[in-house]
Amino acid sequence: MTDDLVFDRAILEAFHATAPTTPSDIVDRALTRTADVPQRRPRLGRLDARAWPPARWSIGDPSIRRNARLLLLAAAIALVTATAVVGAKLLQDRPPTPRLLQPTTLVQSGSLPAQFDAPVTVLLGDGRVLAGGYAGLPAIAYVLDPVAHSEQPIDSGLPTVNLESAALLPDGRVALLGWDQSDPSAEGRSLLWVFDPRTNRVGEPVPTLEKRFDAAMVAVPDGRVLITGGIESQDPSRALATTELFDPTTRMLKSGPPLTAPRTGHIALATTAGTVLLVGGNDVTPDKVGRPINEIELFDHVTGGSEVLGHLGTTNAIRSHPRLLALADGRVLIVDRQIGPQLCGRHGIDPIGAQMFDPTTQKLSPAPPIPHSVAAVVALTDGRVLVAGSWQALRDGCAAGGQEIVNGNWLGLYDPATGATVESTNPITHDGALPIDPLRPYSAAVRLADGSVLLFGSDLTNGDQFTWVDQLRFEGGSGK
Amino acid sequence: MDRSLVERAQHGDRDAYERLARASAERMYTVAYQIARDHDRADDAVQQALVEMWRDLPSLRDADRFEAWTYRLVTRACLQELRRRRRVQVVELSPDDVIEQPGDFAADAALRDQLQHALASLTPDHRAVVVLRHLSGLPLEEIAEVLGVPLGTVASRLHHATRSLRAAIDAGERPAVIGGQPA
Numbered sequence: 001m002t003d004d005l006v007f008d009r010a011i012l013e014a015f016h017a018t019a020p021t022t023p024s025d026i027v028d029r030a031l032t033r034t035a036d037v038p039q040r041r042p043r044l045g046r047l048d049a050r051a052w053p054p055a056r057w058s059i060g061d062p063s064i065r066r067n068a069r070l071l072l073l074a075a076a077i078a079l080v081t082a083t084a085v086v087g088a089k090l091l092q093d094r095p096p097t098p099r100l101l102q103p104t105t106l107v108q109s110g111s112l113p114a115q116f117d118a119p120v121t122v123l124l125g126d127g128r129v130l131a132g133g134y135a136g137l138p139a140i141a142y143v144l145d146p147v148a149h150s151e152q153p154i155d156s157g158l159p160t161v162n163l164e165s166a167a168l169l170p171d172g173r174v175a176l177l178g179w180d181q182s183d184p185s186a187e188g189r190s191l192l193w194v195f196d197p198r199t200n201r202v203g204e205p206v207p208t209l210e211k212r213f214d215a216a217m218v219a220v221p222d223g224r225v226l227i228t229g230g231i232e233s234q235d236p237s238r239a240l241a242t243t244e245l246f247d248p249t250t251r252m253l254k255s256g257p258p259l260t261a262p263r264t265g266h267i268a269l270a271t272t273a274g275t276v277l278l279v280g281g282n283d284v285t286p287d288k289v290g291r292p293i294n295e296i297e298l299f300d301h302v303t304g305g306s307e308v309l310g311h312l313g314t315t316n317a318i319r320s321h322p323r324l325l326a327l328a329d330g331r332v333l334i335v336d337r338q339i340g341p342q343l344c345g346r347h348g349i350d351p352i353g354a355q356m357f358d359p360t361t362q363k364l365s366p367a368p369p370i371p372h373s374v375a376a377v378v379a380l381t382d383g384r385v386l387v388a389g390s391w392q393a394l395r396d397g398c399a400a401g402g403q404e405i406v407n408g409n410w411l412g413l414y415d416p417a418t419g420a421t422v423e424s425t426n427p428i429t430h431d432g433a434l435p436i437d438p439l440r441p442y443s444a445a446v447r448l449a450d451g452s453v454l455l456f457g458s459d460l461t462n463g464d465q466f467t468w469v470d471q472l473r474f475e476g477g478s479g480k
Numbered sequence: 481m482d483r484s485l486v487e488r489a490q491h492g493d494r495d496a497y498e499r500l501a502r503a504s505a506e507r508m509y510t511v512a513y514q515i516a517r518d519h520d521r522a523d524d525a526v527q528q529a530l531v532e533m534w535r536d537l538p539s540l541r542d543a544d545r546f547e548a549w550t551y552r553l554v555t556r557a558c559l560q561e562l563r564r565r566r567r568v569q570v571v572e573l574s575p576d577d578v579i580e581q582p583g584d585f586a587a588d589a590a591l592r593d594q595l596q597h598a599l600a601s602l603t604p605d606h607r608a609v610v611v612l613r614h615l616s617g618l619p620l621e622e623i624a625e626v627l628g629v630p631l632g633t634v635a636s637r638l639h640h641a642t643r644s645l646r647a648a649i650d651a652g653e654r655p656a657v658i659g660g661q662p663a
Contacts, residue, residue, distance in 0.1 A: 007642075010649055011614045014595040020513040022506045023523060030501060030530035031494075037531060039492055041538050051539045052549055053625055 101382045101451070101474040103413070106435040109454060109471040110149045112142050116467045118321070118375070119456045120163050121446040124197045125172040129446055129454060130154075131467075132163030132176075140178050140193060141166070143200060144469065146448055154195060154202055158182050164190070165217035167225050169248055172197060175225045177217045180205075188213065190230070194248050209244050209253050216268040218276055223249070226256060226276060226301045229263040231284055239264045239284045245301065257304025263293055267321055272330040273359040275300050279334060280312065280322040296334060296355070296364065310364040312336050313353035325377045325385060332357040333367060333385060333416055335374050350391065356416065368419020372410050376445040378453055380413070386453055386472070387412045387421075388442040395428055409441040411455075411472070440468060486543040489534075497537070500546070501530050507616075508554040514611045515558045517600055525558040532557065551616060552626040555608050562604045591649060598648030606641040609634055 112119070116133030123129055124143070132141030132154075139153035141163050160182040167175045176193040190212045191205035208215075208227060215230030225246040232238050239262030246253050259278070266281025278297040294312040299305075312322055313336045323335040336353040351369035358365065376388040388411050395404040406427050411434045413422040424436035442457040451474055458467045488496035508529055512522035532553050540549050599607060605627075612618045612626060620638070624631040 007646060007649060008614065010591060010595060011610070011645060014592055014599065015514055015611070015615045017592055018514070018596065020510060020519065020522065022509040026509065026523065026526055027498070027501045027505050027530065030527055030534075031498060033527065033531050034497075034534040037535055039538050040535050051541055052552060053541060053545055 099382065099476050100384070101380055101413075102476045103434055103472055104475050105473050106437065106455075107471050107473070108468065109146060110144060110151060110469045112144070112151060112456075112467040112469065113153075113465070114139075114467065115458045115465055116456070117443065117458070119444040119467060120166045121444050121454075121456065122166045122168050122174055123446050123448065124168075124174070126197055127449050128197065129448070130166060130174055130195065130197075131444075131446075131456060131469075132166070133467075134162040134164075136160045136162060136181055140176055140202065141195070143197070144454070146454060146471065152200060154200065156180075156193065156202065156205070158205075161191070164213075164215065165227075167217050167219040169194075169219055169225070170223055171248075173248065175217065175219065175246065175248055176202065177208075177212075177215065177227060178205075179213055187211070190215065192225075192227075192246055192253070194251070203251070206246070206251055206253060209255060210240060210242060212240060212244075214264045215240075216263075216266050216278070216281075218268040218270050220245075220270050220276065220301055221274045222302075223247070226268070226270075228259060228268055228276075228278060228299070229266060229281065231264045238262075239282075243301065256301050259299065260297065260306045260308075261293070261295075265321070266293065267324055269324040269326060269332060271298075271326075271332060271357070271359040273362070274302075275359070277324060277332060277334075277357060279324055280337065292337070296357075298362065307362075309357065309362075310355065323374055323377045325379060327379055327385075327416070328383070330359050332359070333377065334364075335370060335377060335387075354416070367416050370414055370419075371412065371421055371423065372408070375441070375443045376455070378445040378447045380447065380453075380474075381451045382476075383415070383417075385414045385416055386445060386447075387414050388445055388455060390441040393428065407438070409436060409438055411436050411442070435472075437470070440470065442470075483543045483546075486537070486540070486546045490537045490540065490543070497534050501533065504533075504547075504550050505530070508550055511551065511611055511616060512554050512558045514599075514615055515555065515604060515608050516562060517607075521561050522558070525554060525561045528557040528561070529553040548618070548622055548626060551612060551618065552628070555612065555626055556628075559604055559608060594648040595645065598645050602641050602644060606637050606644075609637040610641045610645070613638060 112131060114133070114135035114137055116131070116135060119131045119133045120141070121129055121131045127147070129144045129146065130141050131144060132139070138155055138159055138161070140156040140161050141154045142151045143154060144151045156178065158180055160180070162179045162181065163176060164179055165177040169175060174195045174197070176195055178191050178193065180189050180191050188211070190208045192208060193202035193205050195202045211232045212227060212230030213232070215227050217225055217227045220226050225248065227244045227246065229240050232240060241259045241262040243256035243259060244253050245256045262283050263278060263281045264284060267279055269277045271277060276299045278299050281293045283293055295308045296310045296312065298307045298309050322337045325333040325335070327333060334355045334357060350373065351371055352374055353369055354367035355364050356367045370387055372391050373389045374387045375390065378386045380386055390407065390409045393406055393408065395406050408427050411424040413434070415421070422434060423432035424434035425432045427438055439459075440457055441459070442455040444456040446454050448454060453472045455470045455472060456467055485496045485500060489500055505526065509522055509526050512525040513519065516522045516525060529550070533550065540546065599610070602610065608627065609623060612623045613620070618626065620631060620634050624634045627634065
């Protein structure tokens with residue numbers, strides 16, 4: 001192969017060997033041709049298509065300054081007109097204050113043929129729901145049809161896989177991040193699939209650049225998928241501060257900017273501002289084993305910038321996850337980790353802290369506390385949030401020397417503006433009006449297109465090999 | 481280029497324009513000819529570019545970028561000319577001219593001819609990138625501005641053109657072949 005210098009010289013010599021002689025009259029002819037041609041004067045600050053180089057908007061540009069008055073006048077007229085039109089439209093179309101939903105029935109809707117501790121759920125564009133979790137089966141997930149009350153497995157093509165995270169893509173497909181236990185090396189590996197609801201199938205899996213157990217994945221606005229943190233195997237030896245970006249179109253992965261600190265077991269949510277909120281998780285590096293990560297971090301996958309916005313309120317519950325929920329107005333509700341059993345809590349009332357992130361101001365603000373531990377959150381059509389969880393308490397409290405432990409599963413309709421919460425019936429006080437089956441705790445929820453909510457749960461103590469799926473229906477508002 | 485000369489021409493000074501045109505004509509013609517590989521087309525393209533230079537000088541935002549702007553004018557005029565009068569261009573080259581010359585001179589001539597063939601076989605868009613890069617010595621960012629295409633497009637065109645030209649050079653370095661047998 002010819003080296004660069006020889007190549008450059010050869011090209012230059014080739015040009016010189018054929019150097020043309022410029023016609024002597026070429027300028028004279030041009031002068032004649034332009035004698036009657038007027039120059040074209042730009043009309044508005046040289047903002048025409050012929051202007052070159054392309055405009056770099058700077059107040060120092062004299063041509064911009066020269067026309068600043070015209071531009072300001074035009075902008076003012078446009079602003080006044082737009083304000084008048086939009087104002088009139090808003091007054092005309094102002095929606096009535098939303099009527100609060102009234103829960104009507106809680107019905108058993110179906111089940112998944114595996115027991116999932118905390119199912120990953122995604123509402124598909126066709127109204128069905130993708131759900132999966134840690135089960136070690138050939139199916140990476142299941143597709144539930146809430147109308148037909150049926151479920152269909154999504155075969156991974158591998159004997160033993162688990163679903164860790166799922167992200168709905170703009171084109172309706174779903175990126176699935178899983179952990180393959182059937183890897184011949186027996187160490188396990190993390191794989192990415194893309195599920196297409198139209199065919200009910202996944203494509204060939206793509207191995208992540210690094211093994212990532214307990215990582216968090218989220219779809220970002222540029223159409224790619226961001227995968228953050230995790231640990232390099234199920235043996236918690238090293239937490240990762242690295243990230244990867246997956247392009248579902250090309251099925252290519254590339255390294256993203258690093259996190260400020262290792263994080264595993266956390267959750268991530270893309271904000272309307274294009275950044276990603278990272279919350280919770282643990283650091284398992286040897287000198288920090290078991291340290292819960294309480295920083296609420298705002299991460300920019302494009303610039304690599306990161307900012308700690310604040311902290312979760314609880315610090316003692318390592319294994320439980322906080323919750324993130326995007327509200328209809330773009331704000332994000334951040335719910336603290338589930339706390340462990342507080343047997344002496346009064347009738348299981350151990351308020352959980354909550355905060356609100358506003359993507360416009362990029363700030364956190366306090367939100368009213370929630371009465372009990374929360375395992376699942378979902379936004380309702382009336383602006384409230386359905387929360388679900390469980391608690392334990394001594395029926396008579398510690399002071400009375402009570403011995404009877406009461407398990408309290410609960411549902412609540414929480415208003416993030418006021419904190420007012422309509423609760424399910426408390427088994428000790430018998431207060432509360434929401435329907436609930438006391439033997440069926442819930443750990444995940446998804447709102448369907450008709451406004452009703454599918455609730456997922458399982459009893460980890462009784463060896464059941466299925467996950468129950470119940471449907472909470474409403475009347476009023478847009479829920480049914 | 482004298483900035484004040486450009487600014488005077490921008491305000492309609494025809495003497496200033498004439499001096500700019502005379503100072504730029506040879507450079508513009510060389511670029512046009514190497515892209516078009518045809519004197520008539522190069523002449524037409526430079527004429528067109530010189531007329532546009534006069535007419536659109538007031539639209540040049542930065543007088544210090546005059547030289548780059550002239551590359552833009554002549555390259556675009558040349559490419560438009562080639563598209564307007566699209567016809568097959570045949571490069572005449574006799575095999576005898578290559579193999580009958582002895583020693584290094586023959587090898588150099590063969591290499592040059594291989595390169596001429598390769599340059600002629602490039603598309604005008606690819607050839608424009610090669611000319612602006614290797615003959616005019618413009619950086620890729622400036623070529624992108626001159627051609628009005630993204631930087632990645634320039635890099636891609638240069639990559640493909642370079643690959644073709646390198647193949648031509650490599651072929652030129654191999655022994656010439658007569659009647660299927662090495663010479």
